[in-house]
Amino acid sequence: MAKEYNFREIEQKWHRLWTQRHTYKVTEDVNRKKFYVLNMFPYPSGAGLHVGHPLGYIASDIYARYKRLQGFNVLNPMGYDAYGLPAEQYAIKTGQHPEKTTFANIDRYREQLDKIGFSFDWDREVRTCTPDYYHWTQWAFQKMFNSYFNEELQKAQPIERLIEKFKQEGRWPSDEKAQSDLLMNYRLAFLGETMVNWCPGLGTVLANDEVVEGVSVRGGYPVEQKKMRQWCLRVSAYSQRLLDGLDTIDWSESIKETQRNWIGRSEGTEVKIKIVDELTSKQVDKLVDEGANGNSSTNKQLVNSSTEFTIFTTRADTMFGVTFFVLAPESELVDKVTTPEQRAAVDEYLHYVKSRTERERMIDHTVTGVFSGAYGINPITGDKCPIYIAEYVLAGYGTGAIMAVPAHDSRDYAFARHFGLPIIPLVEGADVSEESYDAKEGIVINSPSAPEKSVEYDGERLCLNGLTIKEAIAETKRFVKAHGLGRVKVNYRLRDAIFSRQRYWGEPFPVYYKQGIPTMIPEECLPIELPQVEKFLPTETGEPPLGNAKVWAWDEKNRRVVDCSLVDNKTVFPIELYTMPGFAGSSAYYLRYMDPHNDKALVSDRAASYWQNVDLYVGGSEHATGHLIYSRFWNKFLFDLGVSKKDEPFQKLVNQGMIQGRSNFVYRIKETNTFVSLGLKDQYDVTPIHVDVNIVKNDVLDIEAFKAWSPEYATAEFVLEDGKYICGWAIEKMSKSMYNVVNPDMIVEKFGADTLRLYEMFLGPVEQSKPWDTNGIDGCHRFLKKLWALFWTKDGELAATDGEPSADSLKTLHKLIKKVTADIEAFSYNTSISAFMVAVNELTQQRCTSRQVLQTLPVLIAPFAPHIAEELWEALGQEGSVCDARWPQWEEKYLVETSVKLGVQFNGKVRFDMFFPADATPEQMIELATSAPEAAKYLEGMQVVKTIAIPGRIVNIVLKPQA
């Protein structure tokens, strides 16, 4: 009896042995080179894992195991992003404490993960919701609070330095409240009165990346803009460093591009615009006559006339085409600028703008706006242009005010057309009769249209005519700077991150309010643990859920958390009721894995120095503008502090694709309980119904299982084709409601973890999204059986012999080593597995039993299928674990061909194949090809024009008819 491949027994055995032997325990070892592999840790949801989740873990595990076999000391940890909304919402619904459900989910995840045979060092597991972990989240927050960003040094510095500076400059107020307010403008973690994305459905604010098209990512509730006092992180301070860092890391171009868009650097010019209004310009002469001592209302006008505002533009070259200015409705200037005559119209407009939700504004781009009554003076032309207020200008970007150049900006163009404002073309050949010319290419004209149309400054007038747009921008910048009309300014779209949430299930802020001044709980007293509450909903007075906590006040004298009733505002103060957002805990977890049990520091200097940063990070691309920005920001801050040793946290990033579901359908004839097979369905009026993919094999329905699936179908009847019921299919998101969820446990049960690992990788490139189709899995399972069979005789004895391997076998082996090594390096696991299949087939055909060849195979397959690798390794009588073996080196000498079969081409078309000596020179190849008998018929009556011969590639002879 041949020895059977009993994967269940093998996998259970090795899972047990790995645990017993601590095979995957990692310690810092300065004598070995480190390699840090990391997966984005999962949020443990109640639904458990489906086959899509482990894809990235398998891909990184393969790389981790490969690196280990190469002799690296590999850190490959795993943990849980355990704070989050679903657990809290579940708690609200059921009253179950989120910790309870979260921990239960974690246990379930762990159980599922363990079945797949990962090389995680579980001793390093972290959970973001445990006090020993969020201790360091709170600590980092306090460090940010006590730091500011030094623009000159482009790095974070202790806030004390800033205080010193203020003192030296005499700007340090004596009042404590004023001191606090002043510093809030600089702290990296600060309380800010900002417009936030308020989500009434969730009862909390959301970060920009948590809102898509005006609704929340989680739950899809509408989101509105609201002004609130919130904790914020000054992420924008790091804009330039976040941008520059992208050039130093090995990430996909598309994700870097996404981040560049998100950071949105634009280099432009700020120009100061003087304001005049109708009244002032009419009355200026009169006022001068009267001696400027008019009544208070005219005084106010005079103040207005000396007021100026600043606009931001990236198209400084178009200053000669400005025909109006526009302010954002939320701009503080609106109030100052509006004239009494226009007051009513402006108020009405502001009211209209307020009534519109963010979503409406985003979708509906109809032109709206109102004239403020005031005018601005274009400093370059001296022209007086009306100032409008319109919602198409955003308060949050630039200065909230723009100069409008309708000829060369489509939005300004639409506005000008709507309000009948002039349009002045500035680019040679640009036709602006139908639409604006927005391109940044061409030669500038009309700038100025006549010499006197350009205002003189210090004897100089700006003239851009004849320049290219790029030159004109540079020239205008120079002019504006030289004459003090404004300054060159870089703007970023990246906003500061709103860092507080009105939720229960998150990290509490280590902050209390002393006479309204936010004060940090001393570092030595951290962590401040999340208090118990009875209800997870906001309080009746609208406070966040932590308002329900009874013991949630800070006793300054005794340095501990005490009962709220003790608050006396002398020594006992209320603690912050907000909690931190989801990204707080996930921003520095990779550092914690380096030293997870340290209770003195986030990470020891020794561990951080050894592990440096993550060499390979694997996770979904959906985190491009969330986690992957926050984490880089957080790390850069910790780098400035000297805690992190690298400016960038993740050197190489691989984004695994999503696994979609492949749903199956049955077709019910309307108003019957009869189902018709796919090929016949067009003959009836049918309703397609999702059917559980687990009772369908190769699109053939298991009719008995279907009848048992739901009582409704117990009496179903079927119209079959060829005696089978064929189901339809479609690619959809993998979800319970589509009955297309495939569970990894089931696959492991049926085929084994090694087959699952192999198949997940065989499905296609790791980066690519693809549907899961269990149909193909047999191929991978068969391969493992064939590999297994190679090691055993018919009688179930070990087949290995000590004889010298054949040249063929050595060639097969070394070809395989070469291919697999190159493919793993390139993350091309699917082709790697194909190479294995070819090699095993070849070795089987060669009846290879050589120990020398056989003992290399377990090492090569170990990254992909570790269980079978261990079993074979042991069967061969090798010492220890295959994990401690050395990755083999391929040798060219076994691959050398004595002859090479190449296509011989005449005029670019392959005419015949022939063998050439492997070491033939191009000249010899041409000689051999032209003298071959097959060549004669092509050469007849022809003349050789050109010959091309590339050893190993091609032989090509170009002919033309003889003259």
Place this chain on the structure above:
RNA sequence: GCCCAGAUGGUGGAAUUGGUAGACACGAGGGACUUAAAAUCCCUUGGCCAGUGAUGGCCGUACGGGUUCGAUUCCCGUUCCGGGCACCA
């Protein structure tokens, strides 16, 4: 609208980056073994045409052009699908 990435058999996908397109796997068809099933093994499988046959010919990598002895690969244009950003001045 702007930016990025794609499009190859019935299906998932290969192709040493300009050198015999379709590796490997699934599915399908045929065959062997078997009382039968499972399992295993062998053959065929991009399309069209000719031939009893070994075989030969033509077409073929979304579409239309171009460069080249030679293009799935490089260039230009078009269509379609996916991802990101989006009144960002």
